[in-house]
Amino acid sequence: VNKSGYLIDIRKIDDDSKNKIDNGEQISNINYDDLKIEKEVLTNFQIKNEDNLILQNENTYESTSALEYYIESYKFTKWVTENLKNIKPKDAIDGNTLEKLKFTINKTIENENIFEINDNNIPENRDSIFYMHKEAVIRKKIENSLMTAIANYNQFSSSNYEFVLPNLKETDWENITTKVCMTSFVQGLSIKGKYYNNYATVVSNTNTEFINKNDLIVLANDGNYHTLNCKELIKETSNNSSFAITAYSKRNLSRQKIKIEKNSTTYYYYPHIVNNTKKNYLNCYKCIANLSEVYSFEQVVNGEITDESGNILYTKEKLNKIRTIYFTSLAREKYDLRK
Numbered sequence: 001v002n003k004s005g006y007l008i009d010i011r012k013i014d015d016d017s018k019n020k021i022d023n024g025e026q027i028s029n030i031n032y033d034d035l036k037i038e039k040e041v042l043t044n045f046q047i048k049n050e051d052n053l054i055l056q057n058e059n060t061y062e063s064t065s066a067l068e069y070y071i072e073s074y075k076f077t078k079w080v081t082e083n084l085k086n087i088k089p090k091d092a093i094d095g096n097t098l099e100k101l102k103f104t105i106n107k108t109i110e111n112e113n114i115f116e117i118n119d120n121n122i123p124e125n126r127d128s129i130f131y132m133h134k135e136a137v138i139r140k141k142i143e144n145s146l147m148t149a150i151a152n153y154n155q156f157s158s159s160n161y162e163f164v165l166p167n168l169k170e171t172d173w174e175n176i177t178t179k180v181c182m183t184s185f186v187q188g189l190s191i192k193g194k195y196y197n198n199y200a201t202v203v204s205n206t207n208t209e210f211i212n213k214n215d216l217i218v219l220a221n222d223g224n225y226h227t228l229n230c231k232e233l234i235k236e237t238s239n240n241s242s243f244a245i246t247a248y249s250k251r252n253l254s255r256q257k258i259k260i261e262k263n264s265t266t267y268y269y270y271p272h273i274v275n276n277t278k279k280n281y282l283n284c285y286k287c288i289a290n291l292s293e294v295y296s297f298e299q300v301v302n303g304e305i306t307d308e309s310g311n312i313l314y315t316k317e318k319l320n321k322i323r324t325i326y327f328t329s330l331a332r333e334k335y336d337l338r339k
Helices: 015-020 065-084 129-156 170-178 233-238 287-291 298-303 320-336
Strands: 029-032 037-038 040-050 053-063 181-191 194-203 216-220 225-227 243-250 254-262 265-269 310-316
Touching: 015 029, 015 065, 029 065, 037 065, 037 320, 040 254, 040 265, 065 287, 065 320, 129 194, 170 181, 170 194, 216 320, 225 287, 233 243, 233 320, 243 320, 287 310, 298 320
Parallel strands: none
Antiparallel strands: 029 037, 040 053, 181 194, 216 225, 216 243, 254 265
16 A cells, blocks of 8 residues: 555544645645654764775754655555454454454454544554454464464474473563564473473564664753653753754664774764764663653653642643654654665
8 A cells, every 4th residue: 555554543633734645745744643743854973984084974864754654654544444444353264264263362352443543443552452453463373373383393293292382471472462573482302301391582672674662762962862751851851842852763873883994993983972072872860771760651642741649740732842752753763664
């Protein structure tokens, strides 16, 4: 249908933007959830090797990736909604036998429409019908593949040990179905009269095929990296919108290296520096190093932060800059991933 293939809540896009997209008009910005998504002016720092000389450059460039993401995602979501809106989890069939499949983890959504977006079915929310069904499909596919592989191995194995599908923890299933990871199984290993059976799941933090909303790191004018829900970041940005600059995924903040062949010297550098000072950003002690001084991530994204008693600490208006950075940066990072 399109390049991105991401579902979004198209109800949050303003009607003027929808009409322009539907009519194929040029569009310079989109209002999404009362936030203006537009072209970005970004800066990065590069070290180049030319004729065995090190050249340091700070580059400023324009990015329309976030805007393109919402345009393409709107088209995709609209197509899915119009053509698949009546499909329910109970309608699932086996692609080979055409028999009905029953694999929904949460039975309460059996008769719900998977692709009908409403307040109870926002694709990004873990408790949405779409999200729960997506996880169930991935899980069923993995379980079927494992059972087939194990059955084939048992058929031709000379071992007296019967290999079976292991019971994975729900926390591991969550990683498997929501992140790029690898799971390795060891079964039937004889150790002192007993058999060793276990598995391990390793999550990738540097993949280039997937971006999670929690992977975003905010660059701020205090020279620190912050998480989106950092109390210090939100306090400063609510009073001074220029305090927070933008955000990138962790993979786009990792250390780079360049090697000079002439003298076999390797130089290391970071792609972002603090305000032309050529100093590297540091991790905020309160939110990254200490992991304690943070608000609820979902409250920040939804636009209202409250204390334990329910008193409002920050309104949607106060969180405007942080939320704009979030929705813009997440869209840019997703759009720029390898397709």
